[in-house]
Amino acid sequence: MTEALRVSQELRCSPDHAFDVWTTRLSTWWPKGHSASGDPDTVVTLEPRRGGRIFERTSDGREIDWGEVTVWDPPRRLAYTWHIAWDVAQATDVELTFVDLGDGRTRLDVVHTGWDRFGEESDRFRTANSGGWGALLPAFAAAAEG
């Protein structure tokens, strides 16, 4: 089985606020152009409930599903399936845990699994994800602390 991808990020805010920003303000921070459509004006929405859809609505009104909420437990846990631009049959699983560190700090733990659904390509996909996380984490840390 292809190993889970685990990433953590410390945040200088409360778990409640972090959970709120992740879920209700998704469209304000999700990177532009990182979408199935590539439309820079696409709007990303997460429906705040178990079974809720995560989807984009393009500027011409097209809706494209990216995943579905599987665990809705604010402000500690959120999980969803994730297929964004690929086949829904190969949806992966993303689980986010917001750990209260006290003192107005939170640690976000991300566990991304389900790579085996890509069959022979699973390692390639996982490595791609890992590369993305790994390359950028030092940059966020610098930006966040700066």
Added chain:
Amino acid sequence: MTPPKGDPFEALGDPNRRAIVERLSAGPTSVGALAEALPISRPAVSRHLRLLKEAGLVVEEPEGTRRVYRLHEDGVAAVQEYLTRVWGDAIARFTLTAENVQPKSAKTPTR
């Protein structure tokens, strides 16, 4: 298939090359047409195309008297991989947003 000598992720790490890949996803295009559509010179477009070719993302082929570039089928899988990298950028932007926007409600935290 021989593995490409270039790294597709490195190739996609550049915004101009991502813009080229986006253009090519609409169909085969010539160097001239790409240079017209992008804010970079024709030699720069050619350089980017060479890197994308080495990374296995695009192929070059003749169309009548000119040469056009199109996305390589295996390259499409690589583009999907690129999309999975959204997480890296996403976490960065999420962190900056979460740390720099005010909570919606002004109520005192119950902790």
